[in-house]
Amino acid sequence: MRLIQYLDQDQLRVAVVETSDAVRPIDIPGGTYALAQIAIDAGQPLTQVVEARLGDTLVDYQPLVDECRLLPPLTHPDPAHCLVTGTGLTHLGSADTRSAMHTKTQVTEEELTDSMRMFKLGVEGGKPAPGETGAQPEWFYKGDGDCIVAPEAALPSPAFAEDAGEEPELAGLYLVGADGTPWRVGYAIGNEFSDHVTERFNYLWLAHSKLRACSVGPELLIGDLPAHLEGVSRIVRDGATLWEKPFLTGEENMAHSLANLEHHHFKYAGFRRPGDVHVHFFGTATLSFADGIQPRDGDRFEIELSAFGRPLRNPLRLEANSVDCRVSPL
The missing domain is CATH 3.90.850.10 (Fumarylacetoacetase-like, C-terminal domain)
Incomplete structure (x- = not known):
């Protein structure tokens, strides 16, 4: 599993990389930091915490690159x-x-x-x-x-x-x-x-x-x-x-x-x-x-x-x- 962070209308978002062309956003504020905190506090693998919060939509990957909306992960x-x-x-x-x-x-x-x-x-x-x-x-x-x-x-x-x-x-x-x-x-x-x-x-x-x-x-x-x-x-x-x-x-x-x-x-x-x-x-x-x-x-x-x-x-x-x-x- 691979994650990215990016800006969505100045909001921090985190997503799973589905393919080389698409990512699936995760429904949580606070990005990867918040996900990791939940995993630590709950004693659960990070992958399990991510999978429980996956959204239904896909986002095109390339515009995030072209528009310099990517953040450190x-x-x-x-x-x-x-x-x-x-x-x-x-x-x-x-x-x-x-x-x-x-x-x-x-x-x-x-x-x-x-x-x-x-x-x-x-x-x-x-x-x-x-x-x-x-x-x-x-x-x-x-x-x-x-x-x-x-x-x-x-x-x-x-x-x-x-x-x-x-x-x-x-x-x-x-x-x-x-x-x-x-x-x-x-x-x-x-x-x-x-x-x-x-x-x-x-x-x-x-x-x-x-x-x-x-x-x-x-x-x-x-x-x-x-x-x-x-x-x-x-x-x-x-x-x-x-x-x-x-x-x-x-x-x-x-x-x-x-x-x-x-x-x-x-x-x-x-x-x-x-x-x-x-x-x-x-x-x-x-x-x-x-x-x-x-x-x-x-x-x-x-x-x-x-x-x-x-x-x-x-x-x-x-x-x-x-x-x-x-x-x-x-």
Whole structure:
């Protein structure tokens, strides 16, 4: 089952994706957030809660795309209560990349870079047995719900940015229950969108490079995630494909299990605040930046995974003016 959220005369609506051309609205105010709350409180599967509230009408899907009425598939009524985070160095990548990485790890501990040491930890201990604690991954913060851009909407890159590059990823979307238990509502395609030039200059600037907009959706996959997923990431410029590359994700292509990544995020009490939404990016191994691509204003990022229905598409908007950030004394 896949869900979308969209605007209907300025009202938030949620719908089940019936076909590639049609969605069936669900009779409930409050969207996916309200559905998930009901499922948690009632102790019922989300699919059961959805099926009990399906409407009788179908809505054409394409106008929602063309009119930019799509929203992220899970939102919080107060964006400050949505935390956007992620983990890096989690994917094995292609066979060539994996081979190169493994070659680089066959050196003494003193010769390893911090990044390769982190990757090696994941390869050796990122998929622990049930009941055991695995290796801790790299972790980063992106912002609150205001940094999430809707599908088809422009991804803004601040004037001070050195780069504006896509990162095609899976994202887990969560809601914390009243007793502090995190519940995974589902998975979505994500464009984690980062400043790779800033990150490359010094890895201690990773935190700065991640404080950017991002996008997830348009569809939320409910239920089990396939262990092997093959997708395509591309950049379209002036109507033509500038760059395109396949990418792999899912646990078979990762150094860490999803359960391990989730554990090391939600083990912090501050991330188990009842009612909060979390959007957590699981990492990638494919970037246009690695191929020397420099996105321009107006380029469109497109990320496709067949299991997730429609692609996630966002044009790039380079902001020309810097914000005056001087602090005023009281």
